[in-house]
Amino acid sequence: MKSDRKYLFPNVIELNLQAGRPMGVNVYLIDGGSEYVLLDIGQTDALNDIIDLLRHLDFPLSKCKMVIATHADADHVQALAGARERLKTKTAAHPHAAAVLLSGDVVQTYASIPAQNFHIDMPAFKVDKKLDEGDVVKVGDLDLHVWHTPGHTPGQLSFKLNNVLFSGDTLYADSCVGAIDAHHGSNLPDYLTSLRRILADDAAFIAPSHGPAFRKDPAVVQAAIDRLTKYQYLADFGTCAVSWPLQEQWERDVLAGRMPVL
Ligand SMILES: [Zn+2]
Numbered sequence: 026m027k028s029d030r031k032y033l034f035p036n037v038i039e040l041n042l043q044a045g046r047p048m049g050v051n052v053y054l055i056d057g058g059s060e061y062v063l064l065d066i067g068q069t070d071a072l073n074d075i076i077d078l079l080r081h082l083d084f085p086l087s088k089c090k091m092v093i094a095t096h097a098d099a100d101h102v103q104a105l106a107g108a109r110e111r112l113k114t115k116t117a118a119h120p121h122a123a124a125v126l127l128s129g130d131v132v133q134t135y136a137s138i139p140a141q142n143f144h145i146d147m148p149a150f151k152v153d154k155k156l157d158e159g160d161v162v163k164v165g166d167l168d169l170h171v172w173h174t175p176g177h178t179p180g181q182l183s184f185k186l187n188n189v190l191f192s193g194d195t196l197y198a199d200s201c202v203g204a205i206d207a208h209h210g211s212n213l214p215d216y217l218t219s220l221r222r223i224l225a226d227d228a229a230f231i232a233p234s235h236g237p238a239f240r241k242d243p244a245v246v247q248a249a250i251d252r253l254t255k256y257q258y259l260a261d262f263g264t265c266a267v268s269w270p271l272q273e274q275w276e277r278d279v280l281a282g283r284m285p286v287l
Pocket residue numbers: 050098100101194234235
């Protein structure tokens with residue numbers, strides 16, 4: 026049985042939308058005609074369904090040029106090793122994400138949050154190919170431009186295809202951003218650089234790793250920039266904050282012998 030392909034953008038299918046049911050992280054298929062690539066693959070329990078879907082859509086498994094990890098979080102890449110084997114394809118990621126996957130670091134991959142008793146499997150895995158800023162992945166006649174957009178993680182990639190930016194976990198439709206967490210390598214100044222780049226870019230649409238794709242509204246990007254700018258000076262963000270002005274003022278007061286005004 027063949028299914029009709031539901032293109033979200035020209036040459037782009039999102040597999041949850043295509044299936045008509047949520048299977049996990051967004052999985053974008055970039056259809057270059059003679060070959061295709063997948064952006065993220067999700068968790069192992071959805072891999073069979075994704076492979077069935079590819080078959081129903083008449084995308085031969087042998088034409089999958091590459092499965093690219095937007096970053097090394099387990100919900101995006103747990104099935105990477107399985108996909109590599111089943112599709113007989115290559116895997117690709119940013120060098121930092123590749124190093125995290127190779128080391129089997131379950132904290133940086135969010136496979137394990139011991140304090141919340143959260144654990145999923147994320148065996149160590151060697152990525153075939155490294156992708157970084159400025160690389161271009163050819164998919165048939167299409168050019169997929171690779172952006173390095175650190176902030177949520179040091180190894181976060183985004184991808185530009187014509188007027189669509191695949192933002193990974195960098196920005197969502199409601200202006201939320203990927204989790205900011207010191208154990209995860211999050212970096213607020215880097216994050217702001219990545220968001221300002223998105224704001225300045227001419228992409229008309231953003232296709233994130235979670236939630237719906239959306240038309241790029243500068244106000245949505247700016248709201249994230251404004252929030253993260255404040256986060257840099259809030260104790261709430263612990264060691265991800267750049268400084269905490271209250272503490273600095275208090276130290277000056279202590280040194281000067283100034284008592285607090287009560
Ligand atoms: Zn994610």
